[in-house]
């Protein structure tokens with residue numbers, strides 16, 4: 545039987561690209577824990593773990609994974625920790641993981657804004673070089689409807705501040721988040737925001753409602769009308785079409801997505817749009833979900 549050296553407080557989540565990382569729980573749960581679509585940490589009360597407990601885990605993980613190249617700080621938004629709490633954790637990781645070249649964490653833009661530029665630069669210098677940020681949408685109406693606690697402006701300011709300190713970001717947008725009614729504004733304003741951010745990584749997930757549509761509609765502070773799969777793909781296509789990026793690595797390969805896509809944007813934009821168009825055509829439903837109401841000259 546395989547013996548794991550530390551005991552995690554479950555459930556435990558990490559981004560797909562951290563599959564081989566050593567995962568250190570610096571916090572438990574999510575400090576916000578109120579987004580309408582998210583049930584990841586519904587069973588957990590947010591808690592900051594003691595430094596001694598975190599250090600214990602780092603030391604034991606480092607012995608078990610001496611060749612780990614990446615360390616991921618869990619849970620939901622470990623970057624909520626103040627600089628004074630994060631630095632000793634980062635230093636301890638550097639001390640014990642000799643081969644690690646990247647420390648990363650989930651973050652809310654407000655967690656970045658709560659730190660000074662100098663503090664962010666210090667964290668970056670000490671190896672904390674990537675933040676995963678669930679932007680979800682660039683549309684302020686929709687961000688309010690899902691109770692995200694961030695706006696397009698706070699997201700722009702927070703992520704820009706991380707970039708200014710040399711910290712890369714991986715940004716996530718949720719396809720289908722606004723249903724039929726808010727689909728166009730979601731796609732266009734998300735493309736606008738992501739284009740302003742020009743993150744190193746961009747991924748799209750598709751909305752899924754583990755507790756059923758009714759519960760989501762109750763929590764959604766708007767008029768949520770479910771989309772067909774083709775309507776969601778048309779929305780994704782509209783989003784990609786309006787992205788203006790330079791060297792962003794794009795992945796749409798989450799298990800929630802009906803079509804797997806990957807490429808470098810904007811270089812591969814036409815290829816991605818062509819793939820999507822073929823899938824939509826194959827479904828024989830282009831006529832069913834016309835994109836004619838879209839104002840393509842919005843920018």
Ligand code: SF4
Nearest residue numbers: 574577578579582620
């Ligand atoms: S901030 Fe992230 S982890 Fe927290 S509730 Fe929202 S989506 Fe879930």
